[in-house]
Amino acid sequence: MRTTFIALIALLGLCSAAVLQHQLIYRESQKIQMMRRGEWGAYVQHKAALRDADPAVYANVPQNVNDFGDFEYLGNITIGTPSQPFLVVLDTGSANLWVPGPTCDGSCSGKRVFDSSKSTTFQANGKPWTIQYGSGNAKGFLGEDTVAFGAATEKQLPVPSTTFGIATHISSDFKNDAAEGILGLAFTSLAVDHVVPPLINAINQGLLDQPIFTVWLEHKGAANNVGGGVFTYGALDTTNCGPVIAYQPLSSATYYQFVASKFTLGTYTIAKNYQVISDTGTSFLGGPKAVIANLAQTLGATYHSDDDSYYLPCSTNIGTLDILIGSNTYSIQPINYIIDVGMGDGTCVFAAFAFNNFGFGPAWILGDPFIRQYCNVHDLGQQRMGFAPSLQAK
Secondary structure, three states, X not given: OHHHHHHHHHHHHHHXXXXXXXXXXXXXXXXXXXHXXXXXXXXXXXXXXXXXXXXXXXXXXXXXXXXXXXXXEEEEEEEOOOOEEEEEEEEOOOOOEEEEOOOOOHHHOXXXXXXXXXXXXXXXXXXXXXXXXXXXXXXXEEEEEEEEEOOOOOOOEEEEEEEEEEEEEOOHHHHOOOOOXXXXXXXXXXXXXXXXOHHHHHHHOOOEOOOEEEEEEOOOOOOOOEEEEEEEEOOOOOOXXXXXXXXXXXXXXXXXXXXXXXXXXXXXXXXXXXXXXXXXXXXOEEEOHHHHHHHHHHHOOEXXXXXXXXXXXXXXXXXXXXXXXXXXXXXXXXXXXXXXXXXXXXXXXXXXXXXXXXXXXXXXXXXXXXXXXXXXXXXXXXXXEEEEEEOOOO
């Protein structure tokens, strides 16, 4: 009898598990908007001045998180009962969820806030949290409530008893963006205060068919605030993605980190084992300074030190940027690594930037140019990444 009862409970658990397709909204990153307005150079200089004035801020960061000035794909969620809606960045490069709260200072002006007094399922926590990054930070206190992936008007994935941050202050970098918060999708080990991220919480509660999610991003278009792709939780996305080419084991289950061993563009090749991460929260590719400079030189791109960017004619086409992962080569088309930021004179930007990891953490960030070319399958259960060709027109 006991065996039958356990089997019945297991069957009911399987029946209640779900697959959710989370529609994305495309919005140009602040970086691209500022480039078009001619403001990016001043912003780069401002950040450099802040770093020189207070290097301790950059040397003692309690958590590795993204610079929120470089994202562009947003999704709807709701929190509480009845539900309160928020537009958030779906970010595979961080692991905390936070939204503004009613006691947030002027930095949250114009954004929707979570009012815990209006939710019957809210549980107070009160523990303070702080995330420092770039030239600013986000901070506040923790609470617990039901977080649902998707808008209230769509099919949702409700995740009860989810701990999240209620911000009392957000970075000035983030203040003027449409997004109202960040939903981190990485592992608990990356989360500030080791708070269990909403997706990990959903997996732990058996709410998904499989402990995976697939990311499909549309190619960058001219329109803003329009459909930008789909996150499929609990299954492979067979509508927008072809068959998985291969899986690569994670070298670190913090970020979605793995090894790439060769980068090739035109006549330039660098063969070396690099730690890389897949990151939806970064709209460009990030890599070692010397390699990025060589790739740019191969393209004939010109470096502008005032805004730390490489410019080139939009018509440039010397072929694909090839990345060797495992035994497979993944080729990024020019449409995805040469970005028209709307300057109107036929000038585009090489969608890559140099960064120094100082010998710690990943050496490359495979951001949206890579993910738009290949659907990324995040297999949390087996701690591996799968790559499948995007089925959209090239």
